[in-house]
Amino acid sequence: MLEIKxxxxxxxxxxxxxxxxxxxxxxxxxxxxxxxxxxxxTLSYVIAGKDDYDITKGDILWNGESILEMDPAExxxxxxxxxxxxxxxxxxxxxxTFLRTAINSVRKARDEEELSxxxxxxxxxxxxxQLAVKPEMxxxxxxxxxxxxxxxxxxxxxMALLNPGMCILDETDSGLDIDALRIVSEGVNALRGPDxxxxxxxxxxxxxxYIVPDKVHVMSDGKIVKTGGxxxxxELEESGYAEYDEDAA
Amino acid sequence: MAAVKETxxxxxxxxxxxxxxxxxxxxxxxxxxxxxxxxxVRFISEKKEEPAWMLEWRLDAFExxxxxxxxxxxxxxxxKPDFQDLYYYAAPKSTEGPKSLDEVxxxxxxxxxxxxxxxxxxxxxxxxxxARVAIDAVFDSVSVVTTFKDELAKAGVIFxxxxxxxxxxxxxxxxxxxxxxPKSDNFYATLNSAVFSDGSFVYIPPGVRCPMExxxxxxxxxxxxxxxxxxxxxxxxxxxxxxxxGCTAPMRDENQLHAxxxxxxxxxxxxxxxxxxxxxxxxxKDGKGGVFNFVTKRGDCRGKNSKISWTQVETGSAIxxxxxxxxxxxxxxxxxxxxxxxxxxxxQVDSGTKMVHLGxxxxxxxISKGISAGKSSNTYRGLVSAHRKAxxxxxxxxxxxxxxxxxxxxxxxPYIEAKNSSATFEHEATTSKISDDQxxxxxxxxxxxxxxVALIVNGFAREVIQQLPMEFMAETQKLIGIxxxxxxG
Numbered sequence: 001m002l003e004i005k006x007x008x009x010x011x012x013x014x015x016x017x018x019x020x021x022x023x024x025x026x027x028x029x030x031x032x033x034x035x036x037x038x039x040x041x042t043l044s045y046v047i048a049g050k051d052d053y054d055i056t057k058g059d060i061l062w063n064g065e066s067i068l069e070m071d072p073a074e075x076x077x078x079x080x081x082x083x084x085x086x087x088x089x090x091x092x093x094x095x096x097t098f099l100r101t102a103i104n105s106v107r108k109a110r111d112e113e114e115l116s117x118x119x120x121x122x123x124x125x126x127x128x129x130q131l132a133v134k135p136e137m138x139x140x141x142x143x144x145x146x147x148x149x150x151x152x153x154x155x156x157x158x159m160a161l162l163n164p165g166m167c168i169l170d171e172t173d174s175g176l177d178i179d180a181l182r183i184v185s186e187g188v189n190a191l192r193g194p195d196x197x198x199x200x201x202x203x204x205x206x207x208x209x210y211i212v213p214d215k216v217h218v219m220s221d222g223k224i225v226k227t228g229g230x231x232x233x234x235e236l237e238e239s240g241y242a243e244y245d246e247d248a249a
Numbered sequence: 250m251a252a253v254k255e256t257x258x259x260x261x262x263x264x265x266x267x268x269x270x271x272x273x274x275x276x277x278x279x280x281x282x283x284x285x286x287x288x289x290v291r292f293i294s295e296k297k298e299e300p301a302w303m304l305e306w307r308l309d310a311f312e313x314x315x316x317x318x319x320x321x322x323x324x325x326x327x328x329k330p331d332f333q334d335l336y337y338y339a340a341p342k343s344t345e346g347p348k349s350l351d352e353v354x355x356x357x358x359x360x361x362x363x364x365x366x367x368x369x370x371x372x373x374x375x376x377x378x379x380a381r382v383a384i385d386a387v388f389d390s391v392s393v394v395t396t397f398k399d400e401l402a403k404a405g406v407i408f409x410x411x412x413x414x415x416x417x418x419x420x421x422x423x424x425x426x427x428x429x430x431p432k433s434d435n436f437y438a439t440l441n442s443a444v445f446s447d448g449s450f451v452y453i454p455p456g457v458r459c460p461m462e463x464x465x466x467x468x469x470x471x472x473x474x475x476x477x478x479x480x481x482x483x484x485x486x487x488x489x490x491x492x493x494x495g496c497t498a499p500m501r502d503e504n505q506l507h508a509x510x511x512x513x514x515x516x517x518x519x520x521x522x523x524x525x526x527x528x529x530x531x532x533x534k535d536g537k538g539g540v541f542n543f544v545t546k547r548g549d550c551r552g553k554n555s556k557i558s559w560t561q562v563e564t565g566s567a568i569x570x571x572x573x574x575x576x577x578x579x580x581x582x583x584x585x586x587x588x589x590x591x592x593x594x595x596x597q598v599d600s601g602t603k604m605v606h607l608g609x610x611x612x613x614x615x616i617s618k619g620i621s622a623g624k625s626s627n628t629y630r631g632l633v634s635a636h637r638k639a640x641x642x643x644x645x646x647x648x649x650x651x652x653x654x655x656x657x658x659x660x661x662x663p664y665i666e667a668k669n670s671s672a673t674f675e676h677e678a679t680t681s682k683i684s685d686d687q688x689x690x691x692x693x694x695x696x697x698x699x700x701x702v703a704l705i706v707n708g709f710a711r712e713v714i715q716q717l718p719m720e721f722m723a724e725t726q727k728l729i730g731i732x733x734x735x736x737x738g
Contacts, residue, residue: 048693051685072692081693088690092708098694101704106695141708158694 001026002047002080002166002197007058009039009046009222016042018222019058024166029198031208033233034219035241040201041085043219044170047199048082049075062166077109081164083155085171089143095154096138099124099161106162127160131187149180156187167191167198173207185210205237220244281338287311290443293338297412297447300419310432310442317436320570323599324628324660327568330506330541337444337477404460406490407452411479414450421452425483429512429549429576437508437570438545445479445510453488453519462718464493478509484519486552491522491718505530507566508543517552517579522560524717525573526725528732529565534623536595539567546573547603550582550611558585559602560716562725564732567596572630574603577611577639584613587713589725591706591732592625592657601631601662606642606672615646618710620729621657622736628660635672642672650680651709653702653736703730 002024009017017039024030034040046053047060049072059066067075090098103123104114115123128138131153143151152172159167169188173181188211192198200211208216208230216232217224218241225244226232281292290311294304319329401408407418415422432442453459484490507529513521523546532539542565548557559573575584586602604613613633621627627650635642650659661678683705691701707714707726714725 048689050689050693071697072689073695073697076693076695084690084693088684088686090687090691090705090708092711093704098691098704101696101700102691102694105697105700109695162695 001061001063002199003059003061003064004043004047005059005061007043007046007060008056009042010054010056011042011052015056016053016222017046020219020222020224022217022224024197024199026165026197027194028214029192029200029211030215030217031200031202031211031213031230031233032217032219032224033202033205033236035244036203038219039222040203040219041170042222044082044085044168044199044201047075047080047168048072073105073109076162076164077106079163079165080168081159081162081166082168083152083159083170083172085174087143087146087151087155089141091141091144093142094139095142096124098142099138099158102158103161124157124161127157130190131157131160132183133157148175149177149184152176152180152184153187156184156191160187160191165196167196169198169200169202171201171203173202173204181207181210205233208233218244280336283336284333285311285335285337285444289337293444293446296338297415299412299415302419302423303415306427306432307443310439311444313433314436314439314443317433317439319436323570323630324626324662325568325570325597325599327541327597332440335506338446400460404457405454406457406459407450408463409450411445411448411450411481414481418450418452421483422450422481425512425514426481427512429514429547430510430545435545437543438510441477441479441508441510441545445477448479448481448509450480451482451490451492453484453490455486455488455516457485457488459488459490462491462493464495476505476507476509478507480509480511481514482512482521482523483514484516484521484555486516487518488516489520489522491524493524493526493718493721495526495528495721495724505540506543507540509545511544511546511573513546513548513557515548515550515552515555515557515579515582518554519552520556520558521548522558522718523548523573524560524721526562526717526721526728527565527569528728530567531565531594531596532567534594536567539596540565541568542566542571543568544571546571547576548574548584549576550579550584550608551576552582553579553608554581555579556583556585558587558716560585560587560713561589561600562713562717562721562728563588563590563598563600564728566598569596569598569600571600572602574605574632575613576605576607577613577642578607579611580608581610582608583611586613586615586617586631587716588617588629589620589710589713589729590617590627590629591620591622591729592627593622593732593736594625595623596625598626599628599630601629603632604634604644605632606635606639606644608639610641611639612643613645615644615648616712617646617648618713619648619650619659619661620653620706620709620733621650621659622653622733624656626658626660628662630662630664632664632666633674633676634664634666635669635674637668639669640671642667642669642674644672644674646674646676648676648678649709650678651706652680652682653706653733699730699734702733702736706730706733 004020004022007017007020032040062080100120107114133153213230216228218226281289290307294307430438433439515521529540550557557575563569577584584604590598590600592598602615617629619627619629629648633644648661652659663676665674687705688701706729
């Protein structure tokens with residue numbers, strides 16, 4: 001279970017998050033929707049442990065324990081995974097090498113045995129197949145020259161391989177055409193389960209047709225301003241965010 | 250492959266935290282007194298039972314050296330060594346006459362084991378076809394053990410210490426020694442010519458493809474011992490050899506001087522591939538101690554269609570002054586230089602290459618990857634020149650620098666001289682920093698800071714790492730990580 005309590009965050013003295021309260025129980029999928037600049041991406045980075053953010057108040061608990069003092073690697077080992085909106089290119093590092101390093105680093109941190117190379121290859125290849133990631137892609141530099149769809153599939157592949165309990169998907173639908181959206185969503189849905197929570201951050205309702213959330217939160221000006229069921233996403237699609245922007249102002 | 254795997258396993262087993270190769274071996278040493286004069290030169294020559302012509306050669310070099318001054322053009326700042334305060338000859342006592350590995354001081358073998366050197370175990374026990382590495386292990390100044398001699402002999406390959414070559418193959422030494430790096434070439438090379446202690450000698454006969462990678466591990470052990478290795482490799486017509494050189498040194502408080510000379514000669518249609526991994530003690534975090542590495546390495550593509558390829562991974566030493574070069578004398582000859590130079594802490598590197606195009610239709614390629622971290626300084630210095638007769642000379646140079654942190658520096662000093670209008674020289678250079686985004690991304694996937702840096706830097710240097718023989722690849726990737734420990738955060 002992820003609990004965010006009265007979270008206040010500033011960047012260079014500028015308040016971005018102004019008291020976020022949010023709980024994602026075990027096994028549930030929640031969506032956060034909101035206009036650009038409402039602090040959605042900041043929230044995802046803060047949960048994942050990126051520097052450059054000052055947490056001035058509040059706490060983030062994962063399974064009852066604060067993760068604020070943990071570095072990003074410790075958080076992913078604890079089970080909190082962020083799929084990036086803009087995955088980063090690392091030239092010269094073969095994707096396969098990166099995946100292997102990541103898997104074994106996480107396994108080591110979890111006191112699990114490191115996988116042998118053949119076991120590793122089998123695991124990666126079978127998951128890759130489900131996400132239509134071609135073997136050729138695994139040989140290329142990580143995210144280098146990948147299309148938008150390929151990058152997002154790679155994020156979901158990493159998510160599947162690192163076996164997190166909490167998945168945060170930051171605008172996973174951005175830059176995807178309809179076919180890519182379907183493949184990525186199927187990949188995400190395959191990972192849904194009673195032991196895994198998800199926080200799906202998106203600007204558009206479209207993604208939520210594929211990944212149907214248990215709850216939808218509307219975020220504006222660094223706060224959760226409304227919470228409802230999946231139908232709330234449809235309402236937003238009709239009315240837009242204008243109402244909430246005014247509320248916040 | 251088994252031998253390769255064992256090597257990799259052994260390297261893994263070495264507990265490599267910071268500079269963990271900082272141990273010394275307690276073996277009795279035979280030393281010449283401190284300081285340098287004509288008597289010392291005579292002592293060395295006598296100790297090695299050299300012929301008279303060799304002594305004359307050394308004495309001539311010594312006379313010339315006395316008139317020379319240390320070069321000061323490099324982008325390096327250091328206290329010049331006191332040449333009268335060094336030992337010029339030190340040999341482990343136990344080396345007087347081991348005929349086989351069994352006779353070698355076990356403590357010595359243990360040192361190698363700690364370093365993960367596949368000497369006895371891998372070479373002898375594994376006995377695997379295709380993946381063999383013969384080692385002419387150099388312990389301080391004297392070659393101790395040479396393995397695989399018999400098999401090499403079958404192929405007609407000569408691989409021995411240079412002192413042995415002087416006795417057994419004087420005609421080859423007299424014909425080739427000092428023909429690439431003349432004895433008065435530069436201050437350090439001349440000093441080496443006068444006092445060189447030992448090193449490797451390789452001769453590959455015409456048409457022979459050397460059946461295995463040849464490898465020498467250097468290790469500076471005795472306190473205050475100047476190291477003056479001399480290596481000479483000759484690839485006769487139509488032959489091929491790949492040679493590996495790797496080094497580590499124990500932790501010391503005093504600066505240690507190393508001034509090696511390596512000469513390569515490739516005759517018609519011959520190819521030499523020379524790979525180095527250098528990991529000498531770089532000094533502590535304040536720059537105290539550390540090896541001074543002033544090396545002259547030069548290859549002569551003497552024959553037509555010959556090729557010489559240098560690959561170097563420089564991670565150690567307090568001071569590195571090193572420019573493995575190619576003289577492209579033969580028509581259609583090719584020179585290559587692939588380099589990874591990593592500096593961290595207070596290290597200073599001034600390294601690069603010279604590609605001297607003399608023959609027609611010669612080509613050269615330079616790929617240099619400099620990585621600076623800590624408060625270090627990393628300079629690429631390269632010369633590409635085309636003689637007026639070198640028509641259609643071609644060069645491609647790529648110099649990339651990667652900075653980690655904001656206290657280090659990277660410099661690129663390319664010299665280009667084309668005296669021939671048909672020459673085509675290309676130069677590309679980039680300077681970049683490891684971005685916070687890359688670091689965060691890798692960390693968000695479970696890598697700690699040091700793993701993330703090592704991975705990103707290995708990616709940056711990949712083009713060069715791929716040039717290394719299999720035996721060195723895994724070791725190098727590990728070394729890169731070790732060298733950059735503590736460079737972030």
